[in-house]
Amino acid sequence: xxxxxAANTMRVTFSARSENEAFARITVAAFITxxxxxxxxxxxxxxxxxxxxxxxxxxxxxxxxxxFVTIEASIEDExxxxxxxxxxxxxxxxELARSPLYTSxxxxxxSGMGFTIMENFMDRFExxxxxxxxxxxxxxxxxxxxxxxFN
Amino acid sequence: xxxxxELEHQRNVLIVRLRGELDHHTADVVRIRMEEAxxxxxxxxxxxxxxxxxxxxxxxxGVILGRYKQLKAKGGVMAVCDVNKSVYRLLELSGxxxxxxxxxxxxxxxxxxxxxx
Numbered sequence: 549x550x551x552x553x554a555a556n557t558m559r560v561t562f563s564a565r566s567e568n569e570a571f572a573r574i575t576v577a578a579f580i581t582x583x584x585x586x587x588x589x590x591x592x593x594x595x596x597x598x599x600x601x602x603x604x605x606x607x608x609x610x611x612x613x614x615x616f617v618t619i620e621a622s623i624e625d626e627x628x629x630x631x632x633x634x635x636x637x638x639x640x641x642x643e644l645a646r647s648p649l650y651t652s653x654x655x656x657x658x659s660g661m662g663f664t665i666m667e668n669f670m671d672r673f674e675x676x677x678x679x680x681x682x683x684x685x686x687x688x689x690x691x692x693x694x695x696x697x698f699n
Numbered sequence: 700x701x702x703x704x705e706l707e708h709q710r711n712v713l714i715v716r717l718r719g720e721l722d723h724h725t726a727d728v729v730r731i732r733m734e735e736a737x738x739x740x741x742x743x744x745x746x747x748x749x750x751x752x753x754x755x756x757x758x759x760x761g762v763i764l765g766r767y768k769q770l771k772a773k774g775g776v777m778a779v780c781d782v783n784k785s786v787y788r789l790l791e792l793s794g795x796x797x798x799x800x801x802x803x804x805x806x807x808x809x810x811x812x813x814x815x816x
Contacts, residue, residue: 566724591785598756602723659760661793
């Protein structure tokens with residue numbers, strides 16, 4: 549087929565409000581529809597988007613609805629690349645934040661599993677953060693389309 | 700709202716049916732409704748029925764863990780049933796199956812709790 553196809557991209561920026569978590573999940577799911585993902589793949593991606601956006605809202609912005617979260621997605625061949633970023637508080641100790649069950653906000657009944665879930669559900673996961681400047685999560689995953697399963 | 704919580708009391712067991720999507724946005728409703736119900740003296744054990752739960756993320760894990768602690772302080776146990784594949788993976792990944800019994804359906808969960816009490 550045509551190997552030199554440019555990547556298909558999208559970018560969406562929205563208020564850091566918890567009701568937009570569902571919007572974010574559905575948006576990314578809709579964007580990859582044409583890759584014909586399995587239900588499990590769709591569910592995994594929705595979970596990952598939810599984790600990243602929830603982190604940005606709760607930890608990045610302390611639930612300040614006047615701030616914004618950005619999702620950038622691109623599809624290259626059968627791989628989805630995702631970037632979820634905020635310009636909020638940033639993370640002081642990334643290693644600590646990434647350890648399973650750790651949460652900086654135990655009073656909010658957070659499970660501390662967000663990063664662990666993202667790492668487990670995606671093929672590639674990278675987080676960069678600067679205190680006071682924000683956090684950027686970059687992830688990618690190859691989508692094995694249903695069609696491929698039949699071949 | 701994208702999540703409905705249905706509560707049913709069967710003797711000393713509280714059955715909580717979750718319908719819809721459980722995330723950070725909807726977690727508060729689940730926490731408040733369950734917290735209040737578990738405070739009642741008649742409630743000893745809880746069954747979380749997840750047949751119609753179409754989405755859950757780590758915010759859901761947090762709420763479940765919180766209610767588990769509340770229930771454990773009363774000496775009760777918590778069970779989950781009708782867990783779909785993706786929710787199952789989350790519970791597994793987080794190690795929650797070490798503290799929650801998992802059953803195929805509400806009937807099986809109720810039967811196991813009758814043995815406990």
